[in-house]
Every structure is written in C-alpha cells, then in structure tokens.
Amino acid sequence: MNLFAKPQSRLIKGCKANERPAQEGLYKLFYAEMLRICYRYLKSDQLANEALNIGFLKVFQNITLYEEQKGELGAWIRTIMVRTCIDMVRQETRFNDLKTELEDIDDVFVSPAILNKLYADDLLKQIRLLPHATQLVFNLSVLDGYTHKEIGEQLHISESTSRWHLSEAKKQLRTLLSPPNKSINSPTENIKKPK
Incomplete structure (x- = not known):
C-alpha cells in the first residue's frame, strides 16, 4: 500500500481545480527530485532552474490530462521535466547529424x-x-x-x-x-x- 497515494490524490484534485495551496504542495513534494533531473541535463544552474519552472508550469497546465490509474504521478512529472530539458538543450545547441559508421x-x-x-x-x-x-x-x-x-x-x-x-x-x-x-x-x- 502506497502511503503517499491519499495525499497525492488530494493534491491532484486540488491542482485540477486550480487551487494554489495544492499546486504549492505538489511543487514542494517533487521539487528536489525534479531539480536533480534538470541539473543532470543542463549545463548551468540557471538553465536548470528555468527548466524546472517551465516544467512545473506545463505540469499545472496539463494536470487535467493526468489519470492516476494509468501511472504514477512522479513518473508523469519526470517525463515532462526530461522533455522540457531536451527542448531547452535544443534551443542551446544544434545537433549535427554525424555520418558515423x-x-x-x-x-x-x-x-x-x-x-x-x-x-x-x-x-x-x-x-x-x-x-x-x-x-x-x-x-x-x-x-x-x-x-x-x-x-x-x-x-x-x-x-x-x-x-x-x-x-x-x-x-x-x-x-x-x-x-x-x-x-x-x-x-x-x-x-x-x-x-
């Protein structure tokens, strides 16, 4: 039994209702883990913090699409953060398609x-x-x-x-x-x- 399931369910419902305390609670719950992910992908602390904020904005804008029965909330948020970091790296760097055998x-x-x-x-x-x-x-x-x-x-x-x-x-x-x-x-x- 997941001890965090009930509090997370309340946070999700609150976020879907656009309640600020629920959004703040969700942010605090996943802040450290998601910031570590952003630090791994981005070269500067400033970019990592920017990606974190953009990622959480996307989380709050799309929380109505999240379905608890389809997967764990942390994994869903993590996917959004990784994709946000990838988008930021794309903005910072252009990939050259190297022709390597x-x-x-x-x-x-x-x-x-x-x-x-x-x-x-x-x-x-x-x-x-x-x-x-x-x-x-x-x-x-x-x-x-x-x-x-x-x-x-x-x-x-x-x-x-x-x-x-x-x-x-x-x-x-x-x-x-x-x-x-x-x-x-x-x-x-x-x-x-x-x-």
Whole structure:
C-alpha cells in the first residue's frame, strides 16, 4: 500500500481545480527530485532552474490530462521535466547529424573503481563538462535507460549519431575521471651518491 497515494490524490484534485495551496504542495513534494533531473541535463544552474519552472508550469497546465490509474504521478512529472530539458538543450545547441559508421565506434569501458571513488555531485560536475549534445545522449541512455532508437526519435538524430555521442561521452568521461599519471620515484633515487 502506497502511503503517499491519499495525499497525492488530494493534491491532484486540488491542482485540477486550480487551487494554489495544492499546486504549492505538489511543487514542494517533487521539487528536489525534479531539480536533480534538470541539473543532470543542463549545463548551468540557471538553465536548470528555468527548466524546472517551465516544467512545473506545463505540469499545472496539463494536470487535467493526468489519470492516476494509468501511472504514477512522479513518473508523469519526470517525463515532462526530461522533455522540457531536451527542448531547452535544443534551443542551446544544434545537433549535427554525424555520418558515423557503427564499426568506427569504440565501446569505451569506464572502470567501476573510478566511478566508486566519486560522489554523485562530483560525477554530475564531470558530466556537465561534456558538450551539450553528448551530455544529453549520455543522460538519456545511461541514466534514464532510453534506447538509441528512442533517443534518435526524441532528438531528431539518427541512431548512429546517438551511438557516436554515447561513445564520445564515455571516452571524455574516462579522460576526466582517470587519475593523472605521475611517475613516482623510489625514495632512494633522490639521495645523492657520494663521489
């Protein structure tokens, strides 16, 4: 039994009736989770906050279309937020349909040991350093589980372009996350030998 079902039902009914307290309650309930999603997709905090507000505006404008029996409210709101972020990235970046053959794409392995060393915030900062298109494809594929076909349909790019961006993201992240190679001298190398 979902303990949040009853309060969410009341919030949904209130939002459908355009009641401000219900809208405020819904916003507060999903604020943190949806802001994290926006941070994942957009390069700046300002854009993430803008996407969050635009996304919630869309939620409130379309809440009458939401049907509780068809799916969980959080998933419905999350879909709106992801699509809002994609729209904002499209405005910020233009995708070039790269003609890449599948054989030319190297699948790059990022060591789990490297990923385990980083906290989520540190990893997010590294992901945000990727080019817009590459970051967007990485998030959709790795973090949200979309297929290359679905990514291509949403972003209006080919599947091979989606694969290229994912491969490029993995390469760049591996470089960003790899510790620098430092040659360590043995302690005796620095001791001067008598003549």
